Amino acid sequence: MKGPPKRIVIVGGGSAGWMAASLLHHAWDRHGTKITLLESSDIGIIGVGEGSTPFLRQFFEQLEIPESEWMPYCSATYKCGIRFPEWTHEKGHRSYFHPFFSQLDLTTAGAFFHNCGLRRRRHSAVTHPDNFFVSAALARTHRGPKPAQALPFVPDYAYHFDAGRLGEFLKNRAIALGVEHLIGTVDGVSQNDQGDIVSLETEQQGKIVADFFLDCSGFAGLLINKCLGEKFHSYRDNLFNDSAIALATPIDTRGPIPSQTVSTALKFGWVWKIPLTSRYGNGYVYSSDFVSAEAAERELREHLGGAAEGVEARHLKMRVGRVDNHWSKNCLAVGLSQGFIEPLEATALMLIQFTVQYFIQLMEEGDFTDRYRTECNHKINVAFEGVRDYVVAHYQLSKRDDSDYWIENRNHTHRSANLSAILDAWDHGEDFEATLTRHAKTLVYLRPNWYCILAGMGRFSRRTRKTTTPQAASADKTRAYCEEIARGFPSHRRQLQQTYGEAGGDWCFEP
Ligand SMILES: Cc1cc2nc3c(=O)[nH]c(=O)nc-3n(C[C@H](O)[C@H](O)[C@H](O)COP(=O)(O)OP(=O)(O)OC[C@H]3O[C@@H](n4cnc5c(N)ncnc54)[C@H](O)[C@@H]3O)c2cc1C
Numbered sequence: 001m002k003g004p005p006k007r008i009v010i011v012g013g014g015s016a017g018w019m020a021a022s023l024l025h026h027a028w029d030r031h032g033t034k035i036t037l038l039e040s041s042d043i044g045i046i047g048v049g050e051g052s053t054p055f056l057r058q059f060f061e062q063l064e065i066p067e068s069e070w071m072p073y074c075s076a077t078y079k080c081g082i083r084f085p086e087w088t089h090e091k092g093h094r095s096y097f098h099p100f101f102s103q104l105d106l107t108t109a110g111a112f113f114h115n116c117g118l119r120r121r122r123h124s125a126v127t128h129p130d131n132f133f134v135s136a137a138l139a140r141t142h143r144g145p146k147p148a149q150a151l152p153f154v155p156d157y158a159y160h161f162d163a164g165r166l167g168e169f170l171k172n173r174a175i176a177l178g179v180e181h182l183i184g185t186v187d188g189v190s191q192n193d194q195g196d197i198v199s200l201e202t203e204q205q206g207k208i209v210a211d212f213f214l215d216c217s218g219f220a221g222l223l224i225n226k227c228l229g230e231k232f233h234s235y236r237d238n239l240f241n242d243s244a245i246a247l248a249t250p251i252d253t254r255g256p257i258p259s260q261t262v263s264t265a266l267k268f269g270w271v272w273k274i275p276l277t278s279r280y281g282n283g284y285v286y287s288s289d290f291v292s293a294e295a296a297e298r299e300l301r302e303h304l305g306g307a308a309e310g311v312e313a314r315h316l317k318m319r320v321g322r323v324d325n326h327w328s329k330n331c332l333a334v335g336l337s338q339g340f341i342e343p344l345e346a347t348a349l350m351l352i353q354f355t356v357q358y359f360i361q362l363m364e365e366g367d368f369t370d371r372y373r374t375e376c377n378h379k380i381n382v383a384f385e386g387v388r389d390y391v392v393a394h395y396q397l398s399k400r401d402d403s404d405y406w407i408e409n410r411n412h413t414h415r416s417a418n419l420s421a422i423l424d425a426w427d428h429g430e431d432f433e434a435t436l437t438r439h440a441k442t443l444v445y446l447r448p449n450w451y452c453i454l455a456g457m458g459r460f461s462r463r464t465r466k467t468t469t470p471q472a473a474s475a476d477k478t479r480a481y482c483e484e485i486a487r488g489f490p491s492h493r494r495q496l497q498q499t500y501g502e503a504g505g506d507w508c509f510e511p
Contacts, residue, residue, distance in 0.1 A: 003031065003363065003364070004027070004028040004031045004033050004360075004363055004364065005033060005210070005211045005212035005330075005363075006032070006033060006034065006211055007033070007034045007036075007209070007210040007211050007212070008024060008033060008034070008035050008036070008210055008211075008212045008213070008214065009036045009037075009038060009200065009208055009210040009212075009213050009214070010024075010035065010036070010037040010038065010213075010214040010216055011038050011039075011186055011200065011213065011214065011215055011216060011217050011222060011223060012037075012038075012039055012214075012215070012216030012217045012218060012222075012335070012337070013037055013038075013039030013045065013167070013171065013181075013216075014045035014046060014047075014167060014216060014218055014335060014336075015045075015049060015163060015166060015167050015170075015335065015349060015352070016216040016218075016334045016335020016336065016337070016352050017037055017039065017167075017214070017216035017334075017335070018037070018167050018170035018171050018174060019059070019170060019334075019349065019352050019353065019356065020214050020216060020334050020335075020352070020356045021035055021037050021170070021174045021179045022063055022170050022173065022174050023059075023062075023063075023353070023356045023357060023360065024214075024356065024360065025174060025177055025178070025179055026062065026063055027360045027364070028360075029177070029178065034180070035179045035180065036179070036180040036181075036182060036208070036210070037171075037174070037179055037180070037181050037182070038182045038183075038184055038186070038200070038202070038205070038208060039181075039182075039183060039184075040183070040184065040185040040186070041183050041185075042185055043185065043218075043220070045164070045167060045218070046163075046218060046219075046316070046336065047163055047164045048163055048244070048246050048281075048283065048314075048316065049163040049343065049346075049348055049349065050160050050161060050162065050163055050272075050274045050276065050281040051079065051082075051158070051160055051261050051272065051274055051343065051346030052079065052158040052159050052160070052161070052346055052349055052350070053100075053158050053345070053346060053347060053349075053350045054100050054156045054157060054158045055158075055349075055350040055353055055354070056158055056159060056349055056350070056353070057157070057158065057159075058353075059349075059353050065173070066502075067499050067502075068499050068500070068502035068503040069503065070166070070169050071159070071161070071496075071499055071500065071503075072499075072500045072503045073165055073168075073169045074161040074162050074165040074166045074169055075161065075162045075165065075276040075277045075278035075279075076159050076160060076161040076162070076276065076277070077159065077160045077161075077257060077258075077259065077275050077276060077277060077492065077496060078144050078145050078146075078157050078158075078159060078160075078259050078492060078495060078496070079100075079157060079158040079159055079160050079259060079260065079261060080099065080100060080135040080136075080138045080139040080143075080145050080155065080157055080259045080260055081097055081098050081099040081100050081133075081135045081136065081139060081260055081261075082097070082098045082260060082261045082262075082263055082345070082346075083095060083096070083097050083098075083139065083260050083261070083262045083263070084096055084097075084098060084263055084264075084265070084394070084456065085262065085263075085264045085265070086264050086265040086266075086400075087265045087270075087394060087397075087398045087400070087457060088397075088398055088399035088400060088457050088458060089399065089400060089402075090399050090458050092128065092458065093128075093456065093457060093458035096128065096129050096130060096452070096455075096456030096457070097129060097130050097133070097135075097136040097139060097140075097260070097452075097456075098129075098345075098449070098452050098453065098456070099129070099133035099134075099135035099136050099139075099448075099452070100135050100145075100155065100156040100157055100158065101133065101135075101156065101446075101448040101449070102134070102135075102153060102154065102155045102156040103153040104134050104151070104153040104154065104155055104485065105132070105133050105134055105135075105448070107478075107481070108132045108133065108134075108478040108481055108482060109132055109133065109448055110473075111132060111473030111474075111475075111478050112127070112129065112131075112132035112133075112451060112455070112473075112478070113447070113451055114470075114472075114473050115127050115472050115473050115475070116451050116454070116455050117432075118470065118472055119455075119460050120426065120429055120432070120460060120461070121429050122460075122462065123472065124472065125472035125473070126472070126474075126475030127455040127460075127475075128455065128456070128475070129451070129452040129455055129456050130479075131475040131476075131478055131479040131482075132475070132478050132479075132482070133448075133452075133482060134155055134482045134485050134486060135155050135156075135157075136482065137479075137482040137483045137485070137486035138155065138259060138486050138489055139258070139259050139260035140486075141483075141486055142256035142257065142258060142259060142491055142492050142493070143259060143486055143489040143490065143491055143492055143495075144259055144489060144490055144491065144492040144494070144495025144496070145157035145259065145489070145495075146489070146490075146495055147488050147489050148488055148489060148490050149488060151488070158346075160261065160274045160275060160276055160281075161276065162276055162278065162281075182202075182204075182205050182208070183204060183205075184202030184203070184204035184205040184208075185202060185203065185204070186200045186201065186202055186217075186222060187201055187202065187203065188200070188201030189201070189223065189227045190207075191227070191329075194329070195228070195329050196329045196330045197210075197213050197223065197227065197228075197329065197330055197331055200213075211330065212330050212331070212332075213330060213331045213332075214331070214332050214333075214334055215331055215332070215333040215334065215337045215338075216333075216334050216335050216337060217337050218335065218336040218337060219317075219318075219319045219336045219337070219340075220337065221323070221333065221337045222337070223331050223333070223337075224323055224325075224326075224328060224331060224333035224337050224338065225323065225337075227331075228328045228329055228331060230323045230324065230325050230328050230333070231323065231324050232319070232321055232322070232323055232339075233321050233322055233323065233324055233339075234319075234320065234321035235320050235321040235322075235341070235388055236320065236321070237412070237414040238388075238392050238412065238414040238415055238416075239320050239341065239342055239388065239391065239392060239395075240287040240289060240290070240395075240405070240408070240409060241269050241285045241286055241287045241318065241320065241342045242287060242288055242289075242317065242318050242319075242320060243285075243286055243287070243288045243293065243296070243315070243316065243317055243318060244283050244284065244285045244286070244315075244316045244318060244343075245283060245284045245286075245293070245296060245297055245300055245313050245314065245315050245316070246281065246282070246283040246313065246314045246316065247282050247283065247300065247301075247304065247308055247311055247312075247313045247314070248279045248280065248281055248282065248311060249279065249280045249282055249304060249307035249308055249311065250279060250280070250307060251275055251276065251277070251278070251279055251280050253277055253493070255493075256491065256492070256493060257275055257277070257491075257492045257493045257496065258275045258492070259275075259492040261273065261274050261346065263344060264303070265398065265400060266284065266286075266299055266300075266303060267291070267299060267402055267403045267405065267406075268286045268287060268290045268291040268296060268299070268403060268405045269284060269285045269286030269287060269291075269296075269405070270284075270285055270344065271283065271284045271285075271300060271303055271304075272285070272343065277496060277500075280307075282300070282304055282308075284296055284297075284299065284300040284303075285318075285342050285343065285344070287405060290403065290404060290405040291405070293315055297313050297315075300313070301313075318340060318342065319336070319340060320340055320341065320342055321339055321340075322338060322339025322340075322380075322381065322384045323337075323338055323339060324377070324381070325373070325377045326338045326339075326355060326376070326377055326380045326381075327359065327373045327376045327377055328373070332355070332356075332359050334352055334355050334356060335348070335352050336348075338351075338355065338380070339351075339384055341384065341387050341388050341391055342391060344391050344394060345387065345390060345391060347387045351380075351383060351384065351387070354380070354383055355380055358376060358379060358380065359376060362375070362376055382441075382442050383444055385416065385418075385442070386442060386443055386444030386445065387444050387445075388416075389415075389416050389418055389419040389422075389443075389445075390444065390445040390449065390453070392415055392416075392419060393419060393422075393423070393453055394453065394457075395409035395410065396409070396410055396415060396419070396423065397410075397423075397453065397454065397457040397459050398410055398457065399457070399458070418439050418442055418443070421435055421438075421439060422435060422436070422439065422450060423459075426450075426454055426459065427459070427461045428461070429461070432450075433447075436450065
């Protein structure tokens with residue numbers, strides 16, 4: 001096959017299915033590609049996933065969907081980064097902020113890297129990341145990420161949103177643009193002699209034929225695993241969490257609205273708290289090897305206090321890992337069917353977007369050969385492994401010892417060679433920059449991210465050799481500088497009122 005397929009069928013109507021439909025339609029409608037999305041009315045969507053990375057901004061920009069159009073519909077808010085409380089109990093490190101880094105931070109981040117370098121060699125220097133990033137100052141003061149007056153650089157940012165509403169928004173839009181929407185449950189798949197999928201069988205729609213298929217069927221992996229037999233590569237030996245409990249609590253939008261996700265470590269995992277304009281989304285991600293579902297729910301409710309009283313909790317199982325081949329035969333797996341890394345850094349939609357965009361790029365560049373499939377699968381696996389390593393680092397760096405869960409998470413040795421190289425270079429006072437550069441091709445998280453997590457968790461060895469003492473940068477000065485810049489940004493609440501107002505809607509955030 002040369003160029004884009006003529007007829008594509010997407011199985012699954014969750015976020016993955018509708019994001020893929022939107023991107024494929026945008027890229028190939030002009031080539032006459034016909035896109036059909038088939039979903040089951042008997043099998044629901046996962047319906048969680050309220051956080052994102054700045055990558056999602058590109059998604060909306062590419063599709064030319066303004067914030068004022070989708071954010072009010074999805075009760076969305078702005079996200080400047082993630083706060084991590086209680087990941088270690090060490091004094092001075094009980095909480096740190098992981099910012100979205102931008103050019104606005106260049107000066108102060110230089111001071112941060114410098115101080116970290118000194119402290120790694122046992123000199124005294126302030127290294128807490130909260131002092132060095134504009135996004136941290138914005139989140140601390142409940143501000144939005146868009147300046148009141150134009151600046152030469154602007155902070156990067158992401159969004160929080162109601163996942164169910166986002167799927168619905170994309171669905172309505174895609175159908176209006178001409179994507180065909182069918183309801184039916186796939187109960188049979190036909191393949192030709194080469195193993196390519198030829199058609200799907202459904203009771204409601206009969207036989208559905210296409211020349212290319214997307215498996216967006218969620219954890220079921222209907223086409224990629226069950227039909228094509230692609231192996232699932234579990235991350236269980238270094239990511240222990242396999243379960244989650246989601247529970248919404250009320251938000252008072254009359255007061256300051258947070259512009260950060262808070263991910264607090266508990267005894268057997270961690271809890272997300274995500275502000276929407278309609279509610280807080282909360283959820284406990286934990287390992288069922290260490291705590292029962294009932295005990296985990298008790299712990300979550302205790303953590304949330306009165307706000308959770310009488311609210312029903314949803315229990316979910318997670319299949320953590322990835323398939324080896326995301327693109328197999330004439331099928332591309334996208335979303336939970338291709339793999340999932342626990343949502344600590346809210347990366348799942350980013351991987352969906354990356355997979356579909358890369359697939360589009362390759363199909364447009366060349367023909368439908370094994371070489372392209374191999375390259376595509378390799379790149380996606382590198383992206384998964386890059387995210388996995390950064391998430392694993394949170395557990396390996398934690399100094400909590402209040403349960404076997406934390407002790408085993410820290411002590412296991414199943415970490416990747418990449419992660420070992422990064423942690424070893426940091427711990428032994430080696431040239432950290434050179435190590436990051438050496439691994440640049442396989443890293444998803446970059447220099448500021450690694451410095452933030454390592455310094456934020458207080459990972460400073462006492463065994464490194466002292467060198468001559470250059471002057472440490474003043475954290476008081478960098479903090480004051482960030483706060484001065486932050487004063488030029490409106491409150492998050494005001495920013496949302498403005499965005500929602502542009503839609504001509506009601507600014508008081510009613511859905
Ligand atoms: C606890 C938790 C928290 C998360 N938090 C985040 C987050 O903060 N940020 C983030 O980016 N992501 C997050 N995610 C991931 C995110 O929710 C998913 O990546 C995203 O929703 C995509 O899901 P999906 O579309 O692949 O699958 P689903 O939503 O499960 O959709 C599957 C679809 O396949 C259809 N289907 C299945 N079988 C058949 C069949 N036989 N015939 C026809 N149709 C079928 C179903 O009807 C459904 O429409 C989280 C996930 C979990 C579990």
